[in-house]
Amino acid sequence: MSADVVIAGAGPNGLMLACELSLAGVRPLVLERLPERGRDNRANGLVGQVVRVLERRGLYGRLTGSGELPRPAPGFVFGALPLDLSVLEDNPLYLLPVPQLRIEQVLEERAVELGVEIRRGHEITGLTQDGDAVTAEVSGPSGGYRLRARYLVGADGGRSLTRKLSGIGFPGVTRDGTITRVMHATVPSAMLDSATGGLNVPGHGHIPPLTHHRTERGVVAYAAFPGRPPMLTTMEWPDDPPGEERPPTLEEMRASLRRVLGADLPIGEPAGDGPFVRRTQVGVNTRIADRYRAGRILLLGDAAHVHSAIGGAGLNLGLQDAVNLGWKLAAAILGWAPPGLLDTYESERRPVSERVAMQTQAQSALIAPGSEVSALRELFGELLGDSRTVRHLAGTLAGADLRYPMGGSGSHPWTGRWAPDLELHTADGPVRLAELTTGGRPLLLDLTKDGALASEAADWHDRVDTLQARLPGAAGVTGLLLRPDCHVAWASAAPRPDTQEREELHAALSRWFGAPLAVAGRVS
16 A cells, blocks of 8 residues: 555645654545645634634644643624624634644644655546545656555545545536635725724724625725735625626726726735735635545545635534544544444534524625615624524534434433643643644543543553542533544543443444443453
8 A cells, every 4th residue: 555545635635644643553645736835824813613623632832832721812703794702701713713724734744743754746546446545646756656545535626626526416506696805905094993903084984903894885895914015805796797707807806996996096005025925716616525435535625615705614524523533533444443434424424514604605695796785784684682682603614513423322412512721630640632632533532530540441441541539510411432533532520420321422432433342351
């Protein structure tokens, strides 16, 4: 075999998967058709649960360059309507304003540290598979060659060649009625609002920063980031949208701003060498692959699902796909995966992509032009005065409302959910849960006073780590079994779990981490 897993695509999702597989002890090989890392920021940060997921892998500090912990955002938007998140006691929505180029750089550096080989300028041109492996035809700088791997994962974007070669359909809808223009540009200093970070445009009024600003004629977004020129985005619904997606000229962008705002915003060319974004997108695709797996070929990120960029859900969805798939694929390769484990990648992640498709389409409807939409926005804005509505939308945007079906009869409220941030007291001192999960291994936390659970995972010690600790306060939990993606596979609140709960723990260990080892002369 050339590799355990070949990954097509060295974007954030493919690189994250490569890191996860390497942590689990398998050999990924990443192929990227572009000869060098791109210079176009497709995203300006991370929104949602993925921020804390990256902290659980020790990557948050690398991205921020500081030792500060993630903090929830005080506010956000839904369909260009403001969400006041300060009304929530347990705000689930986290933001990390780091450009995609930096995210890719950090993930690539981490992958290389873990021994991942990345071949740039290499593109898959053909695929075949049998019962044991996938054979890929590859075109590289020195010519064509073949690779053979146990599995192949397509992380090659919304126009995925891997998906097409594997015969996986991509049903959904395409709305051709919009045109979106994005450009780095300078803005007049006299229009800058130092109090808000937004713009005050004569003849129009205030444009808040980092949000979609809707008018009856379209949408404008303004974002200023340290060390980079401001980025301006317009979205319009023209009667006859153009069919081509060439970069807009400066004058075309000025004209678009004038149409949407009803006033002039005299932008200029940014200074310096860049890279500067300048792109046009016609229409919006919302599509989900009809299956995430065809034999030994799997899809990841945009190759499996595409949707509107509104709300910044793309990397939140794709990177968590990678964290969900990585350990399961590694288990299949290493031979300890229980039956059906790899199939849970789709059964768990497809509903999440469907939910993202739903909420991005709902947001797109709320920003469209027209008096009927304005009336809908007025009513929706009234509903946002209820903190329960704000909580629901914040959880939806963050992906924090997710609860996987874990099977069994466990009824603890944490079961199936992402484990909350915990500070544990151990014999060696206090430790945060995020410090225990950087290696990507399953973890049994024994939080009982007398260590009643410490030996329960002994027959899985090659796959599952165990830690005895105390959890100060009344947390309502005395035992936690965490999957590598930090979702709770089993939990107990009993001071000393009884026989039934221990049996449920053993069932969860077997269900997610395979058969126990041979112990004391017997095979369990």
